[in-house]
Amino acid sequence: MLDVGRHPNIKLLAYSEVEKVEGEEGAFKVTIRRKARYVDEDKCTGCGACKEKCPTVVPDAFNEGLGTRKAIYSLFAQGIPSTHTIDPAHCRQLNGKKCGICAKTCQAKAVNFDQKDRVVEIDVASIIIAAGYDVFDPSRISEYHYRDLPNVVTAIEFERLLSASGPTGGHLDRPSDRAFEAELAELGKKVEKAQKALEKYEEKYGASSSDFIMKYRSGDYGDDADKAKWAEKFEEFLPMHESLEAMKDKASGFSVAKRLAFVQCVGSRDFRFYPFCSGYCCMHSIKEAIIAHEHGPETTSTIFGMDIRAVGKGFEEYKIRGGNHSNITYVRGRVAEITEGQNHNPVITYEDTRERKVKSQEFDMVILATACAPTKGIIELSGKLGVELDKYNFIKTSPISPVDTSVPGVFVCGCAQAPMDVPESVAQASSAAARAAEIAFHYYSEKEKAVAC
């Protein structure tokens, strides 16, 4: 990313969308909408002071909604360009409320609430589609109860939980425990507030609330309105305090997730959704299990899959190493259902096809290896470019011209073409660059020739 941002031959139009493509191989005219960021790209230094002060808290899409960001934000810390953006759906100022704190905070004077979308036109010889993919939404598989069961997460959510810069700082805190702790913190605040109110009375009357209530209950204070208020506050406080203590007690028993289950082919190799194999999921499950084990050596992982497709360079060796050194058990079988046991522990029901038995097993957390779904915007984008899609909505190519689309001069690489892992995507990116450069070379050398004549 850094290299892209810094390369003198690359003009990066981030936060922009292709509106229209005209022309042909060698001479395309592309109309691009540069969406308003409400922040001046030339002025913003990416320091982030604005987001520190912004009062509007929004779920953070980069952390898969597991954390929060502000209404003025950069997608993630290392993002290129580092220019911040105001999210118009949530910004108070842009929604007619009084705010503008970010503009006041910004010492570079980069915030501009009046910024409008701009439409630019560029001339290019060739086009490369690298639009990527979407993560399949596993809530469509009702028997896995994703979203109903807090401790069933997708692989990409788990990736964020494992990340040192993620919402848990890399600790495998279970979502159910995190939710409970958030509730606890909320109640803690309430109790503290109530306590402060009680302290005022205690100071005023020079008695502790518990001594006071005994007397109050026995009718010592008659119908003193202020005392009645104190009593009322204390009666409210008591159960709150009690449940807070109980919750604290419960939370003190929480520990990080240690028994992990990885469910393969979630939405892939499934006629109801995507019949194809997503290719990379076996490896990312093994990788996540190995990293989880590095975080906590007592972690055990079970990977449930039909075939473990470790087909890349060094992959089979990695799979075996995971089994030998990282407490990974590979079970051949498709998971039938995920239900909830005690303590929000997910319970997996599956057939162990090697033992020909239906079994159930309880885990601390379940990770779903979700399918590589064609990206939603691809239908619209391919329409603008005129390129054909295959029946799943990946960009259509042929095995002997692997990066050429149906439109000359338009190429594709990465998961927009088909599911693939990082090394394959990187290699294919170079392939597409080779084809695109070939077109540009011919176009420009012919132009030169024409001038020479």
Next chain:
Amino acid sequence: MPADKSDDIRIGVFICHCGSNIAGYLDMEALGTYAETLPNVAFVQRNLYTCSEGGINEIKKAIGQQNLNRVVVASCTPRTHEPLFRSSCGEAGLNPYLFEMVNIRDQCSWVHMQEKEEGTNKAKDLIRMGVAKAALLEPQKPIMSPVFPRALVIGGGISGMTAALALANRGYEVVIVEREGRLGGMLLDLNRLGPSMTDALQLAESTVKAVSCHPKITVFTGSRVTGVEGFIGKYSADIETPTGGKKIDLGVVIIATGARVFVPAGLYGYDAERVITQLEFEPRLKQGIDPSIKSVVMIQCVGARNEERPYCSRICCQTAVKNALLIKEKDPDTKVTILYRDMQMYGVENEEMFRESKAKGIRYVNYNPDRPPQVQAGSVLVYNALLGKDMELPAHMVVLSTPLLSREDSDEVGKLIRVPVDANGFFLEGHVKLKPLDFATDGVFLCGSARFPANIREAIAQGLGAASRASIPLSKGSVVVEPIISVLADMDACRGCGLCVALCPYGALEIQKTDKGRKVKVIDVACKGCGVCAATCYQHALTINSFTDNQIDAQIEAFLG
């Protein structure tokens, strides 16, 4: 050295607040006052953003007005901002390498957000060390070397030919060296290619024709590369051809030497007759199988995923399914059973072919490698690991899916070009994820099954990809490298032991015979300045520009106070 010239050294220290990123957590005023007390410091300034246009102008102004001859910026990471500050020094007339950067954001304010005092003290230490080093910096000049506009492609299979065509179509000269008597590689032995069932020979022939007709491509068949000397941009290769030895100059090398098929001698009754490999099956499918063959059993992972060859050869499952479909295409009544451990039908096209094969009646039996199938006369005995039962399958013919192996001489070729091979003998790329088609050594690239078994789509894509990577130095016409590289600072001290040469990961060192005996020579443009050689040299003959022993000693001494 500079110690006695210290009167002349005028260091300017610029301390960046980075908005509140640094200033919010460190005592900036204290840092500024402290920097003023350091030796050789002539000027100190604090900036809201040193990297902003205003900040940069302040540096330039100070270089002129304050007569600064060294600049230290204490701010964020050199990874993002060093190039900017360096070039700004250059614009103000100061040699860009008389600049030193100190990272007080990532290393101080960000990691010590809760410890203002300690964080500030650490920033003081780092600034003191940076200033001590800056005093000893020497001016450097960027190193430039021309690139000879010709590529050598070793291997004339589909991947190598694709790479050659892609480069030639960009206007570069390409030389292909093919060991066999004709171009085409493994495609010449294959029937049809899955999943599109493309005719392999037709594809080979049309590609060979395009290569042969291309005015920019020279082909040497029946030839071998026997020697490669030089470095990126300036290679010279010795080629042994049927008409004699040739020496050619070139700028880049692409390795596309392919792979070979494992021959399963002694396994599963392999006899090259009734029990054959998939590769041997291809021509038979092409000619038409003997109609009396009514049952075929295929066995996967023969000689693969075992202790001897732990890797999965990636393409054998798809080959088996493809050939099974071709049997069914000829005669739907022939029984085909594939005995497998995991069906590696990754991706969209393969899985689709897999499903189609099941619909066409091809049967799959999962076997356990601890209880491998047994090939008998007329049948195969297998323990079906999913049914938990022994089965006897009729088998007029048995086809063994064997892995691709690296070339016998890959190690030799690797040594010739100074690039490594992995534990399985396949060429080892620069980075398994991020540089799949490059080597750590600049100017050498990789594609096809020489890297790892690849199907037709992957071999072609990688051929294009390697060409793309190789075209970068070719199109630039020269290699420019940062002068922060290894130098033989003390020629007399070097004993020519060659320890550094053996350890250099980039092939950037060589031993030369000189009047003074064997001495190491640094190939400037190949060196990445990693410092392994300088750290290894027990004679301290080698050093790294801008990281010399005395500069690092000065930093350590400054730290220890």
